[in-house]
Amino acid sequence: MSAGQEAAYVSEQEAIRGLSVKEAMITQFSHLRQDAVLKDAVKLLLSGAQQDFPVVDWQGAYIACSAAPGLLTP
Numbered sequence: 370m371s372a373g374q375e376a377a378y379v380s381e382q383e384a385i386r387g388l389s390v391k392e393a394m395i396t397q398f399s400h401l402r403q404d405a406v407l408k409d410a411v412k413l414l415l416s417g418a419q420q421d422f423p424v425v426d427w428q429g430a431y432i433a434c435s436a437a438p439g440l441l442t443p
Contacts, residue, residue, distance in 0.1 A: 400425050403432055410435060 385393060399413045400423045413422060420437040 395419055398423070401435060402427070 395418060399417070399419055401410055401413070403424055403426050405424075410422065413419070414437055422435045423431055424433045424435050426432055
């Protein structure tokens, strides 16, 4: 581990000290409809901390999960 990585780790540890799991977790989730286009996915990705998006059909039933790295990989 480099000095920079160690400093980043220490900073992260200080930032989360005393937080409960409830305070640290995402509590509102966005989803993508099966007819969404890449622009919709990128907009959601850039609007928050969520990196994975459930994909649902027109009735809201789960189909799959779309992960951020997969959105930009051909």
